[in-house]
Amino acid sequence: MVLPRIPAKKIPAALIYEIIDGKPIYYKGYEEVVNGTKTIEEVIGSSNLQSTIIEYLLMVLFKSIDLTKYRVLTNETGLHLSKKNNLSGDIVIYDKSVLPVRSADKHYISVPPKIQIEVDIDAYLGAFGTPDGYIYTKTDKLLQFGVEKVIWLTSESRKVLVATKDENWSIIDWNKDIEIVNGISFNIGKYLKDEESPFA
Secondary structure, three states: OOOOOOOHHHOOHHHEEEEEOOEEEEEOOHHHHHOOOOOHHHHHOOOHHHHHHHHHHHHHHHHHOOOOOEEEEEEEEEEEEEOOEEEEEEEEEEEOOOOOHHHOOOOOEOOOOOEEEEEOOOEOOHHHOOHHHHHHHHHHHHHHHOOOEEEEEEOOOOEEEEEEOOOOOEEEEOOOOEEEEOOEEEOHHHHHHHOOOOOO
16 A cells, blocks of 8 residues: 655644554545645544444443443544554543553553444545545554454444454444444444434
């Protein structure tokens, strides 16, 4: 994969969303900031639907997960995979023995979460070409880093990718019950339907 060459001096560092193989991945819409038609704040925030889905997943998790054993982090958690790879996570679940609260500092986390959940795509696709190209590249990186399970919801397709290392990945309709961990499941299609969302 060859990522596009962009004159970095023209692009504010705040528009860098992730770094993959040493190349900056910019926020979707960064071009509009560079040409002056949007502000940085207009492109780095989550959409209403994306925030709603994340809210629902957090409600499911905090209602059922054993918080004496696990930590649930959100807000684009920064992950330092290696010298040239810094990724973000919409929701990451850690075993407390791996990432105790006392380990918190002002740096990206350099140990893999047990589970990572992603909702939609905030990155400019560039040389990835398609959403799948970006999703699969990032998912592979996370699994190689040591993440046990990656769950990726896409609202446009209303599908959920469930990926684990050394096993076949599954694409599941988001109207199905999908397990996160230890029997804790979500069904985003049902939730949105129950809440009378047009995206159900």
